[in-house]
Amino acid sequence: GNSVTQMEGPVTLSEEAFLTINCTYTATGYPSLFWYVQYPGEGLQLLLKATKADDKGSNKGFEATYRKETTSFHLEKGSVQVSDSAVYFCALMPGTSYDKVIFGPGTSLSVIP
């Protein structure tokens, strides 16, 4: 079946540190991959996406590359800010089911000054 696995949190970093949040997936067909972010007290919102192998999604300084050979979609940012404190969800849309997105468990990030 289709599933998403993320590194467990919480993750605590100092401001300007490098961020990596690992995400691996299992899927049939050719899924599209997403990172969603949930800021405190808000709903999820799309951060970035990639739709085929070797695509790199990027937004707000965050990047993730669709690696089919390792079935991974790790999220990275070179220098985090306090305002990046949030919960990050890796997600996939199966290539055979275009209406249901499968979300990972989420990774909580806290950035301290």
Next chain:
Amino acid sequence: DAGVIQSPRHEVTEMGQEVTLRCKPISGHDYLFWYRQTMMRGLELLIYFNNNVPIDDSGMPEDRFSAKMPNASFSTLKIQPSEPRDSAVYFCASSLTRDLYYIQYFGAGTRLSVL
């Protein structure tokens, strides 16, 4: 656009009472999703609609939960009777078929506390 609007933002009720959560999707969107988020179970898809028709309700935990979408601009999730284990944040999300990647737009959620 105002985005997905959920009401109420917070609901506190007593066990056994009926609870109704409301959602207004983004105008023109043809998919609507209801999720539940808890610390223990994360984000769970409860049910989703396409063009106001329920497509998959396999995530609805039990018969106490029901959802309706009487028109394209309104949906409700009802819990009757409510139990303390229903305490969670409930999110509504909508998406558009013409958006090839079915990006979901979430509301701010309703935090439900059942005492």
